[in-house]
Amino acid sequence: MSLFDKKISRRQFITGSVAATSGIVALGGSWPWLPKMFYRPGIYNYPMLSEGQAAEDVRYSVCRQCRSDCGIEARVVNGVLVKLDGNPYHPNTTEPQLDYATPLDKARMMPIAHSLCARGQAGRQSVYDRYRIYYPLKRSGPRGSNQWKAISWEQLIGEVTNGGTLFKDVPGEESRQVEGFRDLWKDGQGPNIPVDSQHPDMGPITNQFVSFWGRAEPGQSDFIERFATAFGSVNAIPHVSICEVSHHVATRTSLNGKINMMKPDFKHSEYVIFFGLNIYQANFPMQTVGRKVAAAASGEGSNPPLKYVVVDSRTPQGVQRALRHVKVKPGYDGAIVMGMIRHIVEQHRYNTTYLSIPNPDAAHQAGELNFTNATWLVVDDPRHPLYRQFLTAEAAGLPTTKKAAPSSPPAVVIDAKTGKPGLAEQVDAASLWPSGDLSVQPVQVNGIPCRTGFQKLYEEARAHTIVEYAELAGIREDAIVTLAEEFTSHGRRAAAEFYRGAVKHTNGAYTGRGIMTLNFLIGCVDWAGGYIVGGQPANNMGTYPSAPYNLTKWPTPKYTVPAGVTISREGTFYENTSLYRDAVAAGKNPFPTPRPWLPFSFGVWQELFGGAWNQYPYPVKILFMHEANPLFSAPPGMSGYPDEELPLFRLIKDLKKVPLFIVSDILISETSSYADYIVPDTNYPEIWGTLPGFPTVPTSVMGVRHPVIEPLTAKTPRGAPMCMENFLIDVAQKLSLPGFGKNAF
Ligand code: SF4
Known part of the structure; x- marks a missing residue:
């Protein structure tokens, strides 16, 4: 008999008093101690009783109701967690967060909003869940x-x-x-x-x-x-593959192979496109992204109000303040992206100066924060052993330098000043179009036909017309053109952001790389108002010398x-x-x-x-x-x-x-x-942890999770939980x- 075949009251259900529906109650008849394994009897205070209660203690730690890791302010009475709020010292929950020099008793009384989302506030339910396991x-x-x-x-x-x-x-x-x-x-x-x-x-x-x-x-x-x-x-x-691995792979392979996530600098951005991102209900940190987008779109701060577009096959909450909602066919975000790239390239709406810089030293000299390999030459001869790989100095017949590492032979570019091949690391500005503007014709280097990365990109983008891209995506042609023109009308104060909705498809990593490329085209990577990496976390593994x-x-x-x-x-x-x-x-x-x-x-x-x-x-x-x-x-x-x-x-x-x-x-x-064995585990208010922040907060963040209550699990023979x-x-x-x-x- 299923639970729903029998009329029971909600109260009966919650208390488990309908024996036929509860194996635990039935088992408890045989082993009286068994229910105690799952349910800790006791009277817990309700949140409204905690304010000002004599034995109240306020402790700070970090939430784990989702992976956003917001700081928490835990109110504890007689060792029982009674209420969770936002930690005013933590930038996920409070903007600006309190100065760390603020004494704890003052922090507690601060009349500022330090928010936790509803799920975060409900954390005590997972601590005192009646089905917690306390013994092996x-x-x-x-x-x-x-x-x-x-x-x-x-x-x-x-x-x-x-x-x-x-x-x-x-x-x-x-x-x-x-x-x-x-x-x-x-x-x-x-x-x-x-x-x-x-x-x-x-x-x-x-x-x-x-x-x-x-x-x-x-x-x-x-x-x-x-x-x-x-x-x-x-x-x-x-668990990355059931979450967002295609996002991370796209980001990593577009950057240095190490960075998994970037975020728009919402506070200074003028325009953001969200591809498949549920901004008021999800993402990292969930409540912080929502708060920052809402604040920026409302014109809080010194910048013009943030304008943003939601590209999503569904209608998420984030469309509420959006300039536009582009309802893409699921899995076809990449068609919009490639259409945008085609329009941006053909209309010369990309950042030529930035994209022409082929190495980090030249970028530094030019006041840029980073560089791309848009000008590096790629071998275009199917019979050549380096086909589809970067042309090397050796293959180009150029002398190598001391800098060259065996694992990364120096790349070759066409020097924009001389029109001749040179090492990417020695050229200040290289040609994006060595065969002429918008030409995808190869250039010959040492008898090897080659094209720049930028030519290859354009060749891919022009494989379809914008009308075809629009048809694939299930949207109007002018929507692609409008997105491309808007995106390229704010200098570096714009970003193309993406998450699961756009990339949890079999073509997802490629779509993600296309979206990353939009950011490279306007040169907004790591600029104020652009698409940023954020601050580095503390070195919690202690790998530094001292x-x-x-x-x-x-x-x-x-x-x-x-x-x-x-x-x-x-x-x-x-x-x-x-x-x-x-x-x-x-x-x-x-x-x-x-x-x-x-x-x-x-x-x-x-x-x-x-x-x-x-x-x-x-x-x-x-x-x-x-x-x-x-x-x-x-x-x-x-x-x-x-x-x-x-x-x-x-x-x-x-x-x-x-x-x-x-x-x-x-x-x-x-x-x-x-399972064969279940080992009882401690819950997040009972444990330690070191939680780096997300690029949504542009400065370095390291939350320290520490126990705010005693672990509820039984003790091992050596007295540990x-x-x-x-x-x-x-x-x-x-x-x-x-x-x-x-x-x-
Ligand atoms: S977004 Fe909500 S559930 Fe997630 S860590 Fe922050 S407060 Fe907790």
Whole structure:
């Protein structure tokens, strides 16, 4: 009988008094202590009772109800969190934020708005959720049966470390041997044993420990990475692919390969185009973007009011103050972008001076903040070994300089003054159009036909007419022209911004690169009012010379097997592996591969699951999931719960493909209900963390999350709160992993 087949009152439902609907209540009859595992009885104060209450304490920390990491002001009465507000010292919540010299008691009484969004204010509900887990749980029935027993911390650590017939009481698993951490670590020899002796570049057997996380943020994710690395596994995989990886890949590959995110400098911008961005309801930091856009559009400050356009297939809240809403066909933002590029180039509405600068020194001399490779020559001869790559000095017959690094041979340009080839690093201004304005004809250098990056861009843009681009995008032709003209009418005080709506498509990374190119065309990158990188965070890993602890280093023996390839095959070119070479050497077609390889991507959950299912490039032995719920949020499992035919359900039910499945979380979720063990975790008001800001705030920001209440989880035998970090520490110490315990650094 489903919950909704029976008429029950809301009150009955909330109190769980309808026994037939609540497995927990039913189980509680057998084990009276069981409900206490999930529900902490007690009377909590309501927010309205907290103001001025005698025992009230106000503590500052950082929210984690979403990844925006806004500062919080937590009101605590008798150790109970009763209310959450914005932290007036934090720029996400207060503008301008309070001077750090302001004493705490004064800060508390400041009559200024320091906001948290509704979700942030509701954070105490996740702390005191009645389904919080306080003790380690081990399944006592088949996977997914939701039959659990509470076990001691010692039993948890002992069983997952040593393995054995861990589920011999479960029908069908009486003799199933489960390998624990020790079976992979092998007293420190595991990292020296290849997981595939024919292909040692896949890494050691310890790569069969695969960890992934959903909401671990800096401070926590660093910890999981540290454990994985100490154990000898490259598999520490964040959730980026189910979030925004195409945005990050587009940004990285358009810049220096390291920066994932830029933002408009809203305060000084005059014009912004938002491609697929839900400005008043999402993005980073969600409430801060909304507040800044609303303020700028209202004309607060010294600039003319910000005008902005929303390009979105839906009608998000952000259209409220927008100049225009361009309703694009889903997945066709790129057509608008290429149409805009075509118009901007043909009408010479780009920043010629900026784009002509081919190196950083020349940019500095010219008062520019950065430079592009728009003038660098690209080999255009299909028979040449450098076809579609930058022409090198050597190929051009030019003498190289001392500056040249083997990994980046000096590029070649056509000097705008002399019209002759020269090294990009030695020329102050180079030609965008070496064959004449708007000509895409190649120029010959040392007998090699070449074109500039800018010519290549224009050649792509003119592959379609603006009418065709408009038809593809499902909009009017004049909308593209209007966007292009408006965007190029504000000098550097304009930006083209994008997020998931525009790029969570199979063409997303390319669309994102096109949008990044719009910013390069007007030269607004990192300028006031333009598209900015923001401030650098503090060096929380202590990698600078005088830091007392370098958290990225620890004593590690030299292993004889390469670190290897991740289970998701991200960050690796298949063509560089022995799998590819061996297939070619054997005269076999190396394609298709059992699963795709993703050299430019990172944090790819879908392929973590796909790799585990296909056991490619190796089988998984221990799967560790931290605060994630892919059955609810990732394509292989979402939208169909509880359809056990979906791929992710089949994977995590499969005892051969996932022999040991450990989860650490604050609650039992759709996914963790299939775990073998659940390690109770602490929630964000109970933990530490170091949270860098986002470029939405142009200065350096580093939030420090620290406990505002005592952790609610039970204590380990050494008196520490049960949580992910202490679980990994205790497993590490049991195995004597390097980097944990004595001599950790
Ligand atoms: S936007 Fe800020 S306050 Fe709201 S949930 Fe996210 S981090 Fe918390």
